[in-house]
Amino acid sequence: MTFAIHGLAVSRGIAIGRAVVVASSRMEVVHYFIRPDQVESEIQRARSARNAVIDELRRLQEEMPKDAPGELDALLDVHLLLLQDSALAEAIRNWISERLYNAEWALTTQLEIISRQFDEMDDEYLRERKADLEQVVERILRHMKGAAGPITPPASAPALVGGSAQQVPPEGAAETPLVLVAQDLSPADMLQFKSKVFAGFITAVGGKTSHTAIVARSMDIPAVVGARAASQLIRQDDWVIIDGNEGVVIVDPTPIILEEYSYRQRQGELERERLARLRYTPALTMDGQKVELLANIEQPTDGPAAVRAGAVGVGLFRTEFLFMGRSGNLPGEEEQYRAYREAIDGMQGMPVTIRTLDVGADKPLDKAQPKDYYLNPALGLRAIRWSLADPAMFRTQLRAILRAAAHGQIKLLFPMLAHRSEIEQTLAQLRQAQQELDARGMVYGTVKLGAMIEIPAAALTVRSFLKYFDFLSIGTNDLIQYTLAIDRADEAVAHLYDPMHPAVLRLVAEVIAAANAMGKEVCVCGEMAGDLSMTRLLLGLGLRSFSMHPAQILAVKQEVLRADTGRLQSWAHAVMDSDSPAEMLGI
Ligand code: PEP
Numbered sequence: 001m002t003f004a005i006h007g008l009a010v011s012r013g014i015a016i017g018r019a020v021v022v023a024s025s026r027m028e029v030v031h032y033f034i035r036p037d038q039v040e041s042e043i044q045r046a047r048s049a050r051n052a053v054i055d056e057l058r059r060l061q062e063e064m065p066k067d068a069p070g071e072l073d074a075l076l077d078v079h080l081l082l083l084q085d086s087a088l089a090e091a092i093r094n095w096i097s098e099r100l101y102n103a104e105w106a107l108t109t110q111l112e113i114i115s116r117q118f119d120e121m122d123d124e125y126l127r128e129r130k131a132d133l134e135q136v137v138e139r140i141l142r143h144m145k146g147a148a149g150p151i152t153p154p155a156s157a158p159a160l161v162g163g164s165a166q167q168v169p170p171e172g173a174a175e176t177p178l179v180l181v182a183q184d185l186s187p188a189d190m191l192q193f194k195s196k197v198f199a200g201f202i203t204a205v206g207g208k209t210s211h212t213a214i215v216a217r218s219m220d221i222p223a224v225v226g227a228r229a230a231s232q233l234i235r236q237d238d239w240v241i242i243d244g245n246e247g248v249v250i251v252d253p254t255p256i257i258l259e260e261y262s263y264r265q266r267q268g269e270l271e272r273e274r275l276a277r278l279r280y281t282p283a284l285t286m287d288g289q290k291v292e293l294l295a296n297i298e299q300p301t302d303g304p305a306a307v308r309a310g311a312v313g314v315g316l317f318r319t320e321f322l323f324m325g326r327s328g329n330l331p332g333e334e335e336q337y338r339a340y341r342e343a344i345d346g347m348q349g350m351p352v353t354i355r356t357l358d359v360g361a362d363k364p365l366d367k368a369q370p371k372d373y374y375l376n377p378a379l380g381l382r383a384i385r386w387s388l389a390d391p392a393m394f395r396t397q398l399r400a401i402l403r404a405a406a407h408g409q410i411k412l413l414f415p416m417l418a419h420r421s422e423i424e425q426t427l428a429q430l431r432q433a434q435q436e437l438d439a440r441g442m443v444y445g446t447v448k449l450g451a452m453i454e455i456p457a458a459a460l461t462v463r464s465f466l467k468y469f470d471f472l473s474i475g476t477n478d479l480i481q482y483t484l485a486i487d488r489a490d491e492a493v494a495h496l497y498d499p500m501h502p503a504v505l506r507l508v509a510e511v512i513a514a515a516n517a518m519g520k521e522v523c524v525c526g527e528m529a530g531d532l533s534m535t536r537l538l539l540g541l542g543l544r545s546f547s548m549h550p551a552q553i554l555a556v557k558q559e560v561l562r563a564d565t566g567r568l569q570s571w572a573h574a575v576m577d578s579d580s581p582a583e584m585l586g587i
């Protein structure tokens with residue numbers, strides 16, 4: 001039966017594929033793809049765990065006290081029967097060999113399919129056997145964990161796909177595009193799937209500028225978040241269409257719907273090809289104003305793709321992704337130094353803006369850290385507050401960045417500053433990091449210093465920031481969150497998350513004007529920079545530097561090429577001063 005689920009459009013494009021529903025069972029396992037040459041050993045791993053559980057249950061039966069209730073023995077028989085079911089073993093083998101799922105993933109996928117069959121049974125006794133099956137699978141999973149140690153994706157997990165929207169399944173797997181459906185995905189999960197096989201993402205929770213959505217956009221993969229109940233309504237292997245432009249998910253589409261969306265998908269690809277011709281065109285407005293279009297990146301290896309996408313530098317390297325999901329084993333100075341150098345080298349001499357660690361809120365260092373670890377995570381210990389609370393870790397990062405700066409143009413950016421005391425402490429830590437390098441006789445470079453303006457308090461006192469810093473970068477994602485008191489990751493209030501709110505525009509405009517008046521560089525690096533409906537407005541307000549997902553650059557460049565800033569100026573100020581800017585922009 002065809003049906004649609006509505007969510008938030010967070011990453012444009014159309015994806016059509018079969019659903020891979022993860023982590024909807026109560027058993028949380030890691031999902032990753034194996035290499036084709038690992039199929040046999042992975043099947044063997046599943047088989048060994050199953051055999052070990054069979055032995056364990058048999059032993060339990062043998063050692064059962066004489067006075068134990070008879071039902072217990074019968075129950076163990078049921079579990080043994082389930083374990084020895086050849087259909088179960090066969091299905092698991094298929095998920096491993098055809099889809100290249102790791103054994104745990106194969107097992108939980110099959111569990112979900114069988115659970116559904118149990119749910120549909122009329123006989124109550126049989127229906128209740130689902131719980132037995134779950135227990136058996138859980139036992140196998142526990143065994144795998146014990147026997148195989150912590151489950152992590154192999155470092156050599158195949159880099160299956162480049163960062164284009166044209167996703168292909170892993171070599172050796174069936175040629176069906178796959179779309180990932182999950183209740184929630186942490187940014188670290190998303191990175192794990194980066195360059196892998198998924199043609200699209202659907203999550204039940206999340207807002208437009210949640211970090212999960214941001215990573216999906218940076219991967220240029222169609223995604224819908226906040227599609228409530230998606231992970232319950234969509235079943236394993238269902239055909240699904242993701243319309244990342246409209247925020248709609250269509251499940252089990254009819255042939256005619258499929259045909260319509262395949263057509264739209266092809267149109268999207270043609271548009272991309274057309275835009276690709278602008279890659280080497282300088283970003284100049286019609287009245288000759290030069291505009292800098294920069295890339296936001298999450299990984300040091302993202303540089304070359306950013307250059308290919310037409311970026312003239314990196315405006316925001318979110319370094320926290322180097323630190324996440326490492327179970328507290330944070331990268332040391334050498335490892336970070338190598339990562340920052342890789343980012344510089346990848347940008348072929350163009351400037352790279354490195355932002356110091358911004359963890360906390362919806363970017364926990366580890367999955368183990370519960371979401372509600374802090375009472376109010378977005379207002380708690382995150383970004384610069386986190387770094388200043390752990391100065392040794394902060395200086396390790398600063399030393400690594402300073403050393404990398406000897407090899408290229410680095411701009412150093414600090415997130416979420418609000419107080420003068422924070423600015424002073426930050427700069428003191430930087431001086432200390434330089435002294436530590438001097439004491440070691442190490443070579444390091446000079447960096448321009450920048451502050452992110454992402455708290456209203458910072459925007460309102462921007463002039464004092466300009467005394468300390470060489471440049472500013474407006475983080476509109478957080479600026480909107482904190483101005484409007486809307487948790488950017490909460491889909492329940494996503495409709496109130498409004499970049500066009502007059503209060504937000506006024507803050508953005510004032511920061512741009514103040515920086516321009518003092519002849520200091522100012523950039524917008526939040527999602528607003530890549531939002532085509534905002535390009536002309538920002539140009540009119542005097543912005544000349546935009547940093548965004550590489551995938552957006554050429555579309556924004558097209559807007560720049562069509563703009564006349566002389567004419568936009570008075571219009572932009574009228575928009576900003578109006579009660580309903582969105583209406584004036586025709587949105
Ligand atoms: C922002 O807040 O706009 C920003 C660019 O930083 P992040 O999205 O990483 O919080």
Ligand code: MG
Binds near residue numbers: 415454475477478
């Ligand atoms: Mg931010």
